[in-house]
Amino acid sequence: MLWEIDFGDTCGPNFHGRTFMDSKEIRDQVVEHLRKKGLRVTKERTAIIEAAFGSSRHFTAEELLEEARKLVPSVSRATVYRTLPLLLETGLLHRLDLDRGERYYDPNYATHPEHNHLICLDCNKIFEFEDNHLEARENEITRALGFAPATKHVRIEATCQRLRELGFCQNRG
Amino acid sequence: MLWEIDFGDTCGPNFHGRTFMDSKEIRDQVVEHLRKKGLRVTKERTAIIEAAFGSSRHFTAEELLEEARKLVPSVSRATVYRTLPLLLETGLLHRLDLDRGERYYDPNYATHPEHNHLICLDCNKIFEFEDNHLEARENEITRALGFAPATKHVRIEATCQRLRELGFCQNRG
């Protein structure tokens, strides 16, 4: 129950041997969330939702704006920032705690609700992985401490073994 | 190898049944780090180091400034921000990824280099814990993916079981 997800040049992942969940299905879930809250389904929000979940790539608020504008050019930065919290509420999008300057958002919680991150300090790429053992132990600990788990996240910073052994990082470039 | 660390009102932890490592010993390590880098040990830096590691409480940059000024009133915000990266470099201080507005810093990596965090969504308190099983599994996974682990961190958000069962949270107030 452990697999590797190779990101693209910057932060774009793809789960090996898996089909990315139909983006329309995810969008419907988000729209449903808006409806339940009595909020309006505007064309701007629709564009932002589409942009956020249209690929499996991590993104910043600015990148989301750019992408949403390809669908609805009039979308404003303010609306992106006002919509992001609504998406986070659904649990389908998470804010990542990369310690880079800007905040990154990860849309892959729709398809992999319990995934974790490994950040390569050599090539700066991000890999996603899931592991049942880890998850089970996290639950045990949480209950032992008298809590009920809500969100769990493991973040591992690591270095390429190959870089140290061979002098180059296979993930680089 | 699992224990609970109850924070104070906001973010102040204390490891149960453990003596907090002598703050002087930690300061010496940090000073040594500065010397190795050929940097000067000024009274401002000394005050900031003292303030950072003088208690086990988490803190923001602003709180660190306030605390350092109790020791050396002339310490400036700029110097705090310029010194923080030096402390992080030592590995004795970590920046926390609480998703609150401001960044928090955790000075407990001197005494507990591999500890993790559990955040109670009901009372907003933070607990620290260590676990060998978790750690071992993290290492396994990292190596299986072809990496050598550098930094590992588990962050669990959870709700008080007691709040749900009894209607109140024992950690509140």
Added chain:
DNA sequence: TTACGTGCAAACCGTTTGCACCAAT
């Protein structure tokens, strides 16, 4: 029709930086 949502631009706030002065080595 009428709130709610939007774009715009200004405000905000934590953090960084340029500069002239200061002090650890």
Added chain:
DNA sequence: ATTGGTGCAAACGGTTTGCACGTAA
């Protein structure tokens, strides 16, 4: 004496917000 460190205040950059207009329900 030298050169890195400091305080100050301005700049910076991501995010939030007030306001008047627009539009989904």
